[in-house]
Amino acid sequence: MFQKKIEDALNEQINAELWSAYLYLSMSLHFQNVGRPGIANWYYIQFQEEQAHALALMNYVNARDGKVLLKPIEEVPTSWDSTLAAFEATLEHEKKVTAKINNLYAMAEDAKDFATRQKLNTFVAEQVEEEETVRQIIDDLSLVGEDGTGLLQIDRELGARTFTAPNL
Ligand code: MG
Numbered sequence: 001m002f003q004k005k006i007e008d009a010l011n012e013q014i015n016a017e018l019w020s021a022y023l024y025l026s027m028s029l030h031f032q033n034v035g036r037p038g039i040a041n042w043y044y045i046q047f048q049e050e051q052a053h054a055l056a057l058m059n060y061v062n063a064r065d066g067k068v069l070l071k072p073i074e075e076v077p078t079s080w081d082s083t084l085a086a087f088e089a090t091l092e093h094e095k096k097v098t099a100k101i102n103n104l105y106a107m108a109e110d111a112k113d114f115a116t117r118q119k120l121n122t123f124v125a126e127q128v129e130e131e132e133t134v135r136q137i138i139d140d141l142s143l144v145g146e147d148g149t150g151l152l153q154i155d156r157e158l159g160a161r162t163f164t165a166p167n168l
Helices: 004-033 037-063 083-110 114-144 148-159
Strands: none
Touching (some): 004 083, 037 114, 083 114
């Protein structure tokens, strides 16, 4: 039995994942605009990953015979003062996502909805990776400061990232 409150919470999470996708697309476009193609690439892959998260949850709701309700996606910021500021905003956002996933997990556990809890395991693990990766980029950016050569190197490194569909 798929409980209404779990279905509602999953629908909310789907919206949050789509908002994340929209945010990272906005960041990607911003960095493309200011001539940082590597960082734009990194954020574009984030955009793809967030869409995969949303789709995985949509497929799961349907598999449980629930109903996916696509709600409006709220507006996202469109510019950032620096690369460091964007990645700091990314870390703050990911921490919020982690808290949302944890709440959802606790809700599934309380409701004895073990299938949903199981589904969320990969999401819990992904958040750890996500936060760790962003922290590392923030450390690198803090280290190079305004040094052009350092920033160029980071842009090249982030430009080498390729998209692999997450196994959700
Ligand atoms: Mg996500």
